[in-house]
Amino acid sequence: MRGLCAGVAALLVLAGCGGGDEPRAAADYGEALFQDARLSPSEYNPFSCATCHVTTPAAPAGRIDSGHTLYNVAARPSWWGGNETRLLDAVNFCYVNFMRGVTKLEADEPRSRALYEYLSRISPDAQAPALPFTVVKDIQDVPRGDATRGEAVYRAACQGCHGATHTGEGRLTSQASVLPEVTRDYDEAFPGIPHAQVVIEKVRHGPFFGVGGNMPLYGTEALSDADLGALLTYLGL
Ligand code: HEC
Ligand code: HEC
Structure with missing residues (x-):
């Protein structure tokens, strides 16, 4: 059954597979991975997902992150300002570019499944709006402030x-x-x-x-x- 499960998971792009306690155990493992810089094989990577993303509905006072909160992330229709339409691709964009992950996380590997279960657990709503992401292309000076x-x-x-x-x-x-x-x-x-x-x-x-x-x-x-x-x-x- 494992092979079938992995094959189906690849087709469904990380959809949960298996029942009972398996998703909960996987979500716990995913949460640990989310908070661990060693998710990336690179010894030069100092970042975990949690370095740049909160998972609460709003960022706590005194915290400004480059990445959006991942609360409800699995319920969004697209990511990275509409540029990514598969959640795993959105995650891999961070994994490769910021965490020096070198090779992408594959859909059927246990770490991806676990991360997906965790991201699902922090996504209680059935649907949530895509979040805007506006990149400043042409660098211009900005007015100084206080x-x-x-x-x-x-x-x-x-x-x-x-x-x-x-x-x-x-x-x-x-x-x-x-x-x-x-x-x-x-x-x-x-x-x-x-x-x-x-x-x-x-x-x-x-x-x-x-x-x-x-x-x-x-x-x-x-x-x-x-x-x-x-x-x-x-x-x-
Ligand atoms: C060094 C900072 C950094 C790290 C580490 C990082 N991200 Fe990101 N992430 C970003 C930025 C910046 C964006 C683009 C803004 C946005 O859309 O949230 C982003 C976007 C995303 C998005 C798309 C969110 C959306 O709704 O558009 C997902 C999903 C995501 N990251 C998941 C992860 C996961 C899972 C990890 C760990 C494997 C991770 N990120 C690691 C900075 C980071
Ligand atoms: C997630 C961690 C992280 C955050 C948050 C972050 N930086 Fe950085 N920053 C780095 C790292 C790591 C480097 C060195 C690698 C590189 O150049 O990308 C760096 C490099 C830089 C550099 C280039 C330094 C050089 O050698 O020329 C500047 C400038 C800079 N950061 C400014 C900022 C400012 C301003 C902020 C806040 C708005 C900020 N950074 C937030 C991690 C971070």
């Missing part, structure tokens, strides 16, 4: 990975540069380009548009230009 707001934005959006400004204390990984000190090297690395523009490009494009690395990108729904402008003021850029 430094106090900027500090709050830094703590909510950047500090978890980059640690304290100037020292990096408490950062998730030494791969995450110390802000804003890293911009001192930008005259050499990006001659003629204002430092703020390099930072805006990193925040808005993440690893994409030829930028490289594995930091996630922030759409305008996650981080408004106003909050980004306040953040730049706080960073002295």
Whole structure:
């Protein structure tokens, strides 16, 4: 029966298969995988799914994530601003681009099944709307804002990975540069380009548009230009 079950699961794209306690055990395993950076085989990956996604209906105060909440994610008709129409593809986009997963998670492997059971468990509604995701393609300067707001934005959006400004204390990984000190090297690395523009490009494009690395990108729904402008003021850029 296992072979049949796996085959059917592949056809249905991760639809649950099997009864009784199996889905619950799988969901528990999926929750553990969701919170574990070792889901990715890369020793250079510091991120788990939970680094970038909450699973509660709304983000708790003081937390701004690049990724949407995954509450009700399995009930959405599409993902990544409509670009992905299979949930596993939406997950693999993160797995490969942010978590250095190298090869995609396959539909019939136990880890994918378990993640699906967990994502289903945090999706209590039958249907939920697709969430918008607006990528800023052409990088433009943003009006600077209030430094106090900027500090709050830094703590909510950047500090978890980059640690304290100037020292990096408490950062998730030494791969995450110390802000804003890293911009001192930008005259050499990006001659003629204002430092703020390099930072805006990193925040808005993440690893994409030829930028490289594995930091996630922030759409305008996650981080408004106003909050980004306040953040730049706080960073002295
Ligand atoms: C480094 C940050 C990061 C990590 C790690 C990450 N994601 Fe994402 N994820 C994002 C961003 C950014 C988006 C795009 C915005 C959005 O649609 O939520 C996204 C989008 C998604 C979406 C589409 C949501 C939607 O409704 O559009 C799903 C599903 C998803 N991620 C699942 C996962 C899972 C499962 C993992 C772990 C295997 C994971 N992500 C790891 C940042 C991350
Ligand atoms: C999920 C973790 C994570 C979050 C959240 C995050 N970063 Fe990063 N960031 C990284 C990592 C890891 C790198 C180094 C790899 C790379 O360049 O992608 C990096 C690199 C950067 C760089 C490039 C540094 C250089 O070497 O030129 C800048 C600028 C930056 N981040 C700014 C920010 C700002 C501003 C925020 C908040 C809006 C933020 N980051 C949020 C993980 C993160």
